[in-house]
Amino acid sequence: MDITVAVDAMGGDHGTHVTVPAALRFLRDNPDVNIVLVGLPDALAAELIAHKVEVGPRLRIHPASEVVAMDESPQLAMKNKKDSSMRVAINLVKSGEANACVSAGNTGALMATARFVLKTIPGIDRPAIASLMPTMKGSETLMLDLGANVDSSPEQLTQFAIMGSAMYGAIKQSASPTVGLLNVGSEDIKGNEVVKAATELLRQTRLNFAGYVEGNDIYKGTVDVVACDGFTGNITLKASEGVAQMFSTYLKAEFSRSWLSKLMAMVAMPVLKGFKRKLDPRRYNGASFLGLRGIVVKSHGGADSVAFYWALAQAVEEARAGLIQRITDQVQQELQHLQAADAAVPNA
Structure with missing residues (x-):
């Protein structure tokens, strides 16, 4: 078609x-x-x-x-x-x-x-902004909401998780994507009341709900889908972009520091190009309004x-x-x- x-x-x-x-x-x-x-x-x-x-x-x-x-x-x-x-x-x-x-x-x-x-x-109730993130496993994690909803109810967080699971399953042809709820810790006692209430709702769904995940789990590829409110998601996204820019800036500065470092940069060029292709942020441009x-x-x-x-x-x-x-x-x-x-x- x-x-x-x-x-x-x-x-x-x-x-x-x-x-x-x-x-x-x-x-x-x-x-x-x-x-x-x-x-x-x-x-x-x-x-x-x-x-x-x-x-x-x-x-x-x-x-x-x-x-x-x-x-x-x-x-x-x-x-x-x-x-x-x-x-x-x-x-x-x-x-x-x-x-x-x-x-x-x-x-x-x-x-x-x-x-x-x-x-x-x-x-x-409300649309959410979703985008794929690269992981250390070579796979991708779908994260939402990335900024459409600053405040979200437990019901809306549950809806985000359901939509994220459907999207990941559709584009990755995955029968049962794992879903995590972003939190300040993985223990049940952690998190605010909204997150705790959303967890109870998610446990009642038929989603492959893996429980809480932390910020570093996004890039570890711990789960396929990470759900959160737009306030948290947007800050996470912008912080990640900032770290990537800082890393790139520092790397360029180190390789241009002296003639020896420039020579080392030439030797390492194939590796650097491969690294750039794999993590090129342009490949992840395109956020979906789910x-x-x-x-x-x-x-x-x-x-x-x-x-x-x-x-x-x-x-x-x-x-x-x-x-x-x-x-x-x-x-x-x-x-x-x-x-x-x-x-x-x-x-x-």
Whole structure:
């Protein structure tokens, strides 16, 4: 089945100079994918001319007259810019003209607009932002929520875990992914009341719930899915990015300290290149908005064309896996199971 992706071509720090080259390369590499570039027609036409490419059956332009700025208020953008490239791209998913939408635009505006247009899956209170993280095992861990919900109830944390399990199972073809709840320790006595209450709910589900995990377990690959509230998740993500940047900075400084260290860098270059390929953050660009009735993938605003390419790959992978239906089915099954378990408990 061919997959069609609606690209918010105007979004991000670099707009069409990143989104269009990435889309063109993705089309060349994936003959079963179609791309709809959504944005200002003149700007898109100029970019295609610069790359000596014409529109055709697999590539077309869908006009939008407005652009949401990266620092624009999400509420105002949703209310006042109904013909923005972001909104039009999401509308294409709602109408069924596209299987997924990818944008590097304003995160708050994208989430607010996507939630308003697409609505949430029955049984899901709030969407969550999910992303894959590399692990020391060479595998990947799916983590959510990474910033959509600063405060989350035990029920919402349970929903995040269910959605994460469904997503990991769909894209990794895993029958029973292990799920952990992020906490300050692995012992049952640790954590706040919300986390403890969520644990009790998760133990009643049919998920492969492994209990509490700590921050270092994310990169150990202790579990397949790590669930947490958006406040904790976003801090964890930003701290991880900071450590990676610090490591890279220190490594470059050490290898350029003297002629001997520069010589050592040349000798170690094959190893360093392999290390860089394995942990290149651009390969993990693309956060999924789970819980919506359509696929929406958020690329980092400062992404280059390589990073945006991987965001497109994430969206297509989710579409091919039938992610929305997988999440919908699993949410309904787990909610029915929890309701049946509650009904079976005699009144005190």
